[in-house]
Amino acid sequence: MRVRLGAGPAYQIARGEIAEAIGPLVETRNVVVNRPAVATGLSVFDAGGNFADGVIAHDGEWMGGETFVSFDRKAVSLIAKQGNQAQLLC
Numbered sequence: 642m643r644v645r646l647g648a649g650p651a652y653q654i655a656r657g658e659i660a661e662a663i664g665p666l667v668e669t670r671n672v673v674v675n676r677p678a679v680a681t682g683l684s685v686f687d688a689g690g691n692f693a694d695g696v697i698a699h700d701g702e703w704m705g706g707e708t709f710v711s712f713d714r715k716a717v718s719l720i721a722k723q724g725n726q727a728q729l730l731c
Contacts, residue, residue: 660686678703681723690719698725 660683667674678699685695694716698709708726711717721727 656686659692663692675700684723685716687720688719688722690716694720698727 663679663683667676667679668674677697681699682692682695685698686692691713694713698720700723701705701709708728709717709720710728710730711720712730714726717727718731
């Protein structure tokens with residue numbers, strides 16, 4: 642799998658390796674993260690989606706949003722399967 646981090650070059654990294662790297666990073670004492678957001682991101686990522694979509698869905702809900710809205714059909718489907726309100730924009 643080719644993974645693009647931001648606008649830079651794509652790297653050959655297996656999805657499992659990415660998920661395995663995030664866990665220990667979050668547990669590092671000198672790293673501060675929003676653990677629930679990371680957990681949601683990993684949940685969406687583990688289901689085959691994009692980590693960022695999970696984080697965005699979590700943060701939107703945390704800020705009072707009721708529905709995750711996206712042009713990304715797969716993201717909307719995965720967020721909805723996790724029991725959240727999600728709407729596809731055409």
